[in-house]
Amino acid sequence: MTVTIRHCTTDQAAEVRATLLEVYAEVYADAIKDDPFAGVDRFANGLDNWSARPGWSCVIGYDDGQAVGYAYGAVLPPNARWWGGLLTETDEDLVRETGSRTYALSELMVRVPWRKTGTARQLHDALLAERTEERATLLVRQSHPKVHALYESWGWRTIGDLRPRIEHAPLMHAMLLDLAQH
Numbered sequence: 001m002t003v004t005i006r007h008c009t010t011d012q013a014a015e016v017r018a019t020l021l022e023v024y025a026e027v028y029a030d031a032i033k034d035d036p037f038a039g040v041d042r043f044a045n046g047l048d049n050w051s052a053r054p055g056w057s058c059v060i061g062y063d064d065g066q067a068v069g070y071a072y073g074a075v076l077p078p079n080a081r082w083w084g085g086l087l088t089e090t091d092e093d094l095v096r097e098t099g100s101r102t103y104a105l106s107e108l109m110v111r112v113p114w115r116k117t118g119t120a121r122q123l124h125d126a127l128l129a130e131r132t133e134e135r136a137t138l139l140v141r142q143s144h145p146k147v148h149a150l151y152e153s154w155g156w157r158t159i160g161d162l163r164p165r166i167e168h169a170p171l172m173h174a175m176l177l178d179l180a181q182h
């Protein structure tokens with residue numbers, strides 16, 4: 001299946017905000033019920049912070065006019081907080097940010113009827129194809145090994161354990177993807 005992709009940047013954030021929150025509330029309906037880290041208000045705050053950042057970009061997939069999923073992220077600034085919760089010892093250079101080195105893929109989600117259709121991969125590829133950074137990073141929950149395996153099958157490599165320095169944050173795998181070869 002191929003969905004129609006809409007590309008957005010900070011200028012369109014206000015316009016697409018309600019759509020992004022609506023899809024989030026549906027995709028994460030179960031988690032929202034019992035995981036304080038998954039609350040809609042918390043997600044909305046995160047979305048507003050991310051979408052105000054320089055270099056924020058978002059792709060939304062549409063099938064027959066309805067939003068079926070999306071992905072977004074932004075460039076990491078120098079001394080990015082992103083790496084602050086890294087628990088695995090790594091080479092200092094690996095987490096050195098310049099403000100133009102690394103694109104952080106913050107969210108990727110697809111509504112259930114469009115899972116296993118290639119839509120997630122299409123969104124992922126459409127988002128990253130536009131990027132000029134040398135690499136991308138993402139965090140995936142260690143309690144979701146199948147999602148972790150999915151990202152590995154898309155070429156991402158795991159660099160260590162990371163727990164974001166945010167209340168209720170779960171333990172994550174930190175991953176990197178070389179964008180030059182993507």
Ligand SMILES: CC(C)(COP(=O)(O)OP(=O)(O)OC[C@H]1O[C@@H](n2cnc3c(N)ncnc32)[C@H](O)[C@@H]1OP(=O)(O)O)[C@@H](O)C(=O)NCCC(=O)NCCS
Nearest residue numbers: 027108109110114115116117120121139140144146147150
């Ligand atoms: C991640 C996602 C975009 C991938 O879509 P996809 O490429 O169509 O792949 P699938 O939905 O088949 O997911 C791959 C496997 O991971 C599992 N999985 C996906 N999301 C999961 C989650 N949030 N928690 C636990 N397992 C999950 C699926 O059940 C599937 O397992 P299966 O092969 O045994 O059926 C989609 O599953 C999704 O939107 N998930 C919910 C949001 C999410 O977790 N995003 C990732 C944040 S890092």
